[in-house]
Amino acid sequence: xxxxxxxxxxxxxxxxxxxxxxxxxxxRRPVPVEPGTHRFGYIGAVxxxxxxxxxxxxxxxxxxxxxxxxxxxxxxxxxxxxxxLIWMFGLVASMVVYPHLVxxxxxxxxxxxxxDVGVGWDRIAAIEVRRRSxxxxxQTQLEDGVLSLGMASQxxxxxxxxxxxxxxxxxxxxxxxxxxxxHADDPEGLVEAARAFLETVQAATKNR
Numbered sequence: 001x002x003x004x005x006x007x008x009x010x011x012x013x014x015x016x017x018x019x020x021x022x023x024x025x026x027x028r029r030p031v032p033v034e035p036g037t038h039r040f041g042y043i044g045a046v047x048x049x050x051x052x053x054x055x056x057x058x059x060x061x062x063x064x065x066x067x068x069x070x071x072x073x074x075x076x077x078x079x080x081x082x083x084x085l086i087w088m089f090g091l092v093a094s095m096v097v098y099p100h101l102v103x104x105x106x107x108x109x110x111x112x113x114x115x116d117v118g119v120g121w122d123r124i125a126a127i128e129v130r131r132r133s134x135x136x137x138x139q140t141q142l143e144d145g146v147l148s149l150g151m152a153s154q155x156x157x158x159x160x161x162x163x164x165x166x167x168x169x170x171x172x173x174x175x176x177x178x179x180x181x182x183h184a185d186d187p188e189g190l191v192e193a194a195r196a197f198l199e200t201v202q203a204a205t206k207n208r
Contacts, residue, residue, distance in 0.1 A: 014113065014114075017094070017113045018087070018090040018091065018093075018094055018113065019090060021090060021093045021094035021096075021097040021098065021113065022086075022089060022090040022093040022094075024093070024097050025092075025093035025096055025097055026093075030097065031097060031098065033101060033103060034103050034104055034105060035104075036103055036104050037101050037102065037103030037104070037105075038101070038102045038103065038189075038190075038193045039099040039100070039101060040099055040100040040101075040102065040184045040185070040186055040189065040190045040193075041095075041096065041099050041100075041184070041185045041186070042095070042099065042100060042110075042111070042151050042182075042183050042184050042185055043092070043095045043096060043185070044185035045151040045152040045154060045183055045185070046095075046151055046152050049152070050088065050091070050092055053088055054085065054088045054089065054092075057081065057084055057085045057088060058085055060081055061078065061081040061082065061085065064077050064078070064081060065077075065078060091112060094112040094113050095111070095112045098110045098112060098113060098116070100182075100184055100190065102190060102193045102194050102197065103197070104197065105118070105120065106118055106119050106120040106121050106123075106124075106197075107119045107121075107124065107127075107159065107194055109149060109180070109182050111139075111149065111151070115140075115149065115169070116168075117149070117167050117168060117169060117180075119159065119161070119165075119167070119180070121197055121198050121201040121202075122162070122201060122205070123161055123162055123163075123165060124159055124160070124161060124162065124194075124198055125160045125161060125162045126159075126160045126198075127157065127158070127159045127160070127191055127194045127195060127198065128157070128158050128191060129156060129157060129158075129187040129188055129191050130155075130156070130157065130158040130181070131154070131155070131156045131187070132148075132154065132155050132156075132181065133153060133154055134148055134150045134153045134154060134155065138171070139151065139153065140169060140171040140172075141171075142169075142171070142172045142173075142175055142177060145164065145176065145177055145178035145179060146177065146178070146179045146180075146181065147167065147169065147172060147177035147179065147180045147181070148181045148182075149169070149180065149181065149182040149183075150181075150182070150183055151182075151183035152183075154183055155181035155182055155183050156182075156183050156184055156187040157181065157182055157183070157184055157187045157190060157191060158179060158180075158181050159179065159180040159181070159182075160178070160179050161177065161178055161179065161180065163178075164176035164177065164178050165177060165178075167180070
């Protein structure tokens with residue numbers, strides 16, 4: 001019973017955050033961040049897929065309306081279709097509203113509202129641009145200490161940690177990672193911004 005309530009709570013919170021992201025996107029009100037923080041998107045890898053899903057969903061709605069002769073059934077399907085279409089826009093909005101962050105506090109890796117991993121600069125040894133294709137096995141993989149957080153089965157940034165670290169990623173199952181790989185639409189810009197912070201922190205540490 002506890003697991004059922006936990007699942008219900010997750011679904012409710014997820015839906016509320018999705019709608020909140022949609023309203024922020026429509027009203028052009030980004031989530032406030034710490035001064036000096038840079039935002040980097042990652043939706044580019046899946047943009048065409050999302051556009052295709054939205055287009056198909058939009059086309060299905062009037063087709064079903066014409067094909068189903070029973071009014072009650074047609075109304076139910078119409079509601080589901082419209083809600084599903086709005087939900088897809090909410091998903092897009094959540095990926096735009098919650099980008100990767102590079103700021104004074106560290107690197108923050110995100111994926112919509114399902115992934116939010118913060119790594120302080122003191123835990124990062126190096127960061128570089130490295131475009132890779134992921135093997136089959138899902139968008140989140142952990143193998144030999146390498147945690148891959150992909151988008152469309154690809155990553156473009158490698159982050160080497162100073163020591164094995166357990167990160168708050170459910171699929172990692174509490175296993176430590178020594179390297180984190182993730183995707184950014186502008187990996188060069190992200191790495192450049194991250195290195196500026198990283199060099200400052202490393203210089204301050206050496207001068208102590």
